[in-house]
Amino acid sequence: MAAFLLERLMRLARMERAAFTREGGWRGQRAGALALLFALGLLLSESRGALAAALAGWAAGLALLRGPERRRYVRHSAVFAGAAAVLARGLAAAQLAPAPGAGALALAAVLAAALLASALVAGALPRSRPPAAGLRRAACACGGAALLLAAPLAALPESAGFLGRGFRPETASARAAMYADAAALLRRSPWLGQGGDTWRHAFRSIQSLPYVGSEVHSGYLDLALDLGLIGLSFVLLWLGVLAIPLLRARSALLPPYLALLLHSAVDFDLSYGLVWLLLLSAAAIGIAEAREDRLRFPPRPTLASGGPLPDAAWFLPWLVRGAFAVVAAMLLLLSVSGYREAESQRLHRQALALPPQANREAAELLQRSLALSPYRTAARLALAERSAPQEAASLLRAGLRYEPECSELWLALGRALAREGDPAAAEALRRSVELDRFDRVKQTTALRELSQLAQSLQASGHLRQAETAASAGADLYADYSRLAEAVAGAPTSRNDRAFLLTEEAMELGRQLQQQSHPLTRNALK
Structure with missing residues (x-):
């Protein structure tokens, strides 16, 4: 919106008065109507960065123009910025959904007033008789001012917070x-x-x-x-x-x-x-x-017109053919790659649409999807969920070669290893949390898996390994609780992910702390 607005304002500044008349095809009015809509869209975005960029671009335009063009640029800018501000305030008060009748009336009134003021800026009024021209200008100016003042009344009540939202910290x-x-x-x-x-x-x-x-x-x-x-x-x-x-x-x-x-x-x-x-x-x-x-180049003579070609032009056809061959080869490679990617996505969607009873068919479709696009993490995770723990672990380790810092892959690997009773699950779960520490779901899931792993290892008699898993879980819980406390203690900071210490995590943390105490000594007693 800012770029389009600046382009229209620059064109308006360089338009003479004839562009605002019937003989000029009303080009000035058409450009002004677009300028108003672009300015309105820019204001409604409430983007401070876009407004700052628009102001910087506007200053550049002011520096480029000279004399009357610069004066028209400033005046056109004031007209359409003021008109857009009137409309934006009413639309913001109505939450961008005004009543059709009142909204249309406000738009028509402000647009008419802005175009009239823009024509005045360009000096498009006839000057045959100075007294009549002066009266006509005064009447038009009064009418435009009246329309600008009446527009907020035609729209919905103004929003007091419209300007304030632009300064939100x-x-x-x-x-x-x-x-x-x-x-x-x-x-x-x-x-x-x-x-x-x-x-x-x-x-x-x-x-x-x-x-x-x-x-x-x-x-x-x-x-x-x-x-x-x-x-x-x-x-x-x-x-x-x-x-x-x-x-x-x-x-x-x-x-x-x-x-x-x-x-x-x-x-x-x-x-x-x-x-x-x-x-x-x-x-x-x-x-x-x-x-x-600035430039007018005469046509060069060619063989068809009887003139000789330049000496160095003999290689041009070969150069064109070579460039065409390179482009064709690139397009062919892109087409093949695009087909494989599209087919992989289609098979993935087809597998997800199958009912839970068709687990075997879904796994086959996901395997075909991965064969076409082995770096598709979403398909790999879906296939791992439908595989045995040992197969899932191997599948997920292969995926980590493509995305070694994917938290979801590490979490799935930790869960698969935990189901096997493998103590290496603690390291995978810890790595998953490190890669996405502000995800309360992953934090809680890691604690749950470690607690279950410690209980499983203890039940199978691997007491030292159970104590190690529980100790790793207790350390994760301590880090999680400290991080949640730090976020809660800084209310002015952003917390878009609603990060907090969950109740389940607190319960799991207590269990892990108890399990991490000398289990071996208790068993010997």
Whole structure:
């Protein structure tokens, strides 16, 4: 919304008065109507980062323009920002669902007033007789002001908290914690990165607060984690090179381009393909417009027109054929890979849709799904649930080769080993908790499995191993209780995951503490 708004404002600033008349096709009014809608969408997002990026882009536009264009830019901006604020306040009071009649009336009134004021800014009124023109301007200005004042009455009552919600501090603490955690994660491999989706796979193992955030809320930090500082430098250099022609041509698309880049610094925009398409489109259109205005190349002679080809052009057909062959090969590989992935997902969904009685058929479908896509953790976990403990443990260990820091795989492995009575389950469960320590369900499950493992080992006569398992569970409970106490003692911090010490965990903790005392000595007595 910010990028589209800035583009419309820049176009409006460079439109002469003829664009706001019938002869000009009412281009100014059409651009103004879109500007109002974009400004309204931006305000309703209540995104402080987007607003800050929009203001920075607006300042860049102000610096690019000169003379009358700059004055029109400022006035158009004031008109549509004020009109959008009036509509946004009413919509926020109605929780974005106003009564149809009142909402339509408010929209029509504010839109008419904004377009009228925009035409006044552009000086589109006729100037045949100065007295009549002055009276007409005064009447139009009074009418526009009256419409702007009446619009809030046509809408629902204003929301006193609309402006206040823009200054909420809740997200700031979580955002700062995310950035600090991302910096710590980046230090593990600062130059070359750790591969795709690093934050999504690793943030739960390093998060300092129980926030929910599978995105790091910074496109550049995300690129640094994936590609390293070297890869990020190449990307920034490329984006900077694209901006140079826009700056030289004082292009109307430079402010939107800058707004998208700036907002990506405080949000996860760069993880969406749409933002890349907008950036490339803005650069390409801006450069093309600059070339149309400044450059006129005559057509080069060709063999068809009787002129000779350049000496170095003989290799061009071969170059085109080679490029086509490379692209075709890449598309073929992607098609095969995409087919295997799609088929794997289809088999996985088909297995999950089967009833519990068809466990054998579901296991066969999941095995076929994994054969097509062996790194699919969800299918691996579903197959492990339907397998014997020993087979499940082998299956899960194979999955850890693809995702060694997947908490779910470690938890499933710990449960499978615990069912076998294998003391190695304690280490797997501990690793699962370490990788996702703010998950109260995993914490409680790990304690439950360790308690049952200690009881099973004690019943089978392996007293020392039972004591070791119980001691590991008691240590996990002590860490869990301290962490929950620290989160509860900081009420101002974010706790999006509702992390707390569960009642079941407290009961299991007491049992593990009792079991971890010298069981061997009691048995000898």
